[in-house]
Amino acid sequence: MAERKLRIMVAKPGLDGHDRGARILARCFRDAGYEVIYTGCHQTPEQVAAAAIQEDVDCVGLSCLSGAHRFLFPAVVELLKEQGADDITVIGGGIIPAADIQFLYDAGLKGVFTPGITLEDIIKWINENISLKG
Amino acid sequence: MKITKKVMEGNVRAASRLIRNLEDDIPEARSTIKHIFPHTGKAHVIGVTGSPGAGKSTLIDSVIKMYRERNRTVGVLLVDPTSPFTGGAILGDRVRMQRHTEDTGVFVRSLATRGALGGLSKAVGDAIHVLDAMGKDIIIVETVGTGQQEVEIINHAHTILVVLVPGMGDDIQAIKAGILEIADVFVINKADRDGTGKLYRELMNMLNMVKDFPGGWRPPIIRIENAFEPGPFGKSVGELFSKITEHYHNLIENDLLGSRIRRKRLMELNEALRAYILEPLMKKLVETGEMERMVDKLMRREADPYTLAEGVTKKYLNGTP
Structure with missing residues (x-):
């Protein structure tokens, strides 16, 4: 039997074209040995959730630098739950004020990463917290 | 079996998980295929191959649209390469097909090659069966960006599109063995670039030397330009679409579909x-x-x-x- 591979989706919901960070993360996840589904910018939460289900990912990583994370991130969590896919872990990052972090955790995000965190720390968090489906 | 039933009802979660298990080589997934196999064989499988950046994904996006306008359901498998060093992969083809994501008549799934050499992943054959059993009318398989000899797609597709772009080399390339031999339809994409006429002539010369085409099907060469002008682009894609359909009918009329399927069964x-x-x-x-x-x-x-x-x-x- 081949070993299970972690599948992770990197998506940018909303009207935000700043994808440098998301691309760097995608590359860094590739180097960590994950299969990364990169879906690019300007997506609705509905598109993110639908793609995550079609791709059977273990984790969805959302990036938002526009300030709309309070709406967009919880919307993805809700849509996955509605479609019986709440086993998919949702994490997010970007320009997120400290005051909003607890709000996002309460809304169902399992990890929130803000500027200053290292790529190594994100990989470490994923390896420790995302369980592969079996 | 429960999972077989779900897949046959078109359940996306069940199908996607099954494909995942096939990729990971889980033994239960293999036995699910045993149950699914009798219910397959209805879809038209289209393979799309060509060099990296030739525009395969963008073309597929437009072809999906043509099928959806005719109420045909579509399953899409997109293969991208696995890193030989880390085992990781970036699967980025669906970026070009975002507009179909929420359409429940379209199911798009990305696969990494995981070391397979023929331009596909080992799980592609079974993943095609899964989409077929889900009831998709059309299954489109995009290979990795290919070089000269990743021709594994001939074992899976009924109709093969080879997507070329001008400016890739001299006329010796056109007489080599490999990828140019497997085309049922040639696409010269980005045909508003220099070198299109030359590439067209080289392909014509190559085809002129073939004495006997099976079923009398001489692979057409479709030029596609103006990807950013909906009018002319739509017209060329329409031409491509009708050639794909014609080819499938040609296979059926000349009793050639069976031999293509037999090739897949043997493999x-x-x-x-x-x-x-x-x-x-x-x-x-x-x-x-x-x-x-x-x-x-x-x-x-x-x-x-x-x-x-x-x-x-x-x-x-x-x-x-």
């Missing part, structure tokens, strides 16, 4: 024999340490690979073959 049987006979044996040789001991012998030049292989067949396969 699948080969794969299954390998999985059931060769792989367990290889695993055993590794686990018992015999593999390493044989390599040691080779290092000391006490034996050659053929003698050792003969020894293995004598010990484990009653001396046959």
Whole structure:
């Protein structure tokens, strides 16, 4: 039997074209040995959730630098739950004020990463917290 | 079986998980395929191959639209390469097809090659069966960006599009064996660039030398330009679309579909024999340490690979073959 591979989706919901960070993360996840589904910018939460289900990912990583994370991130969590896919872990990052972090955790995000965190720390968090489906 | 039923009802979660399990080589997934197999064989499978950046994904996006306008359901498998160093992969083809994401008549799934060399992933054959059993009318398979000889797609697709762009080399390239031989339809994409006329002539010359096309089907060459002007682009894609459909009818009318399917069946049987006979044996040789001991012998030049292989067949396969 081949070993299970972690599948992770990197998506940018909303009207935000700043994808440098998301691309760097995608590359860094590739180097960590994950299969990364990169879906690019300007997506609705509905598109993110639908793609995550079609791709059977273990984790969805959302990036938002526009300030709309309070709406967009919880919307993805809700849509996955509605479609019986709440086993998919949702994490997010970007320009997120400290005051909003607890709000996002309460809304169902399992990890929130803000500027200053290292790529190594994100990989470490994923390896420790995302369980592969079996 | 529950999962078989769900897949056949078109359940996306069940199908996607099953494809995941096939990629990860989970034994239960194999037995699900046993149940699904009798319900397959209805879809038209279209393969799309060509060099990296030729525009395969963008073309597929437009072809999906044409099928959806005719109420045909579509399953799409997109293959991108796995890193030989880390085992990771970036699967980025669906970026070009975002507009179909929420359409429940379209199911798009990305796969990494995981070391397979033919331009596809090992799980593609079974993933096609899954989409077929889900009831998709059309299945489109995009290979990795190919070079000259990743032609594995011929084992899976009924109709193969080879997507070319101008400016890739001289006319010697056009007489080489490999990818140019497998096309049922040629696409010259980005045909507003320099070198289109030359590429077109080279392909025509190449095709002129073929004496006998099976079913009388001479692969058409479709030029596509103005990807950013909906009018002319739509017209060329429309032309491509009708050639794909014509080709499928040609296969059926000339009784050629069967031979393409037979090629796939043979390949699948080969794969299954390998999985059931060769792989367990290889695993055993590794686990018992015999593999390493044989390599040691080779290092000391006490034996050659053929003698050792003969020894293995004598010990484990009653001396046959």
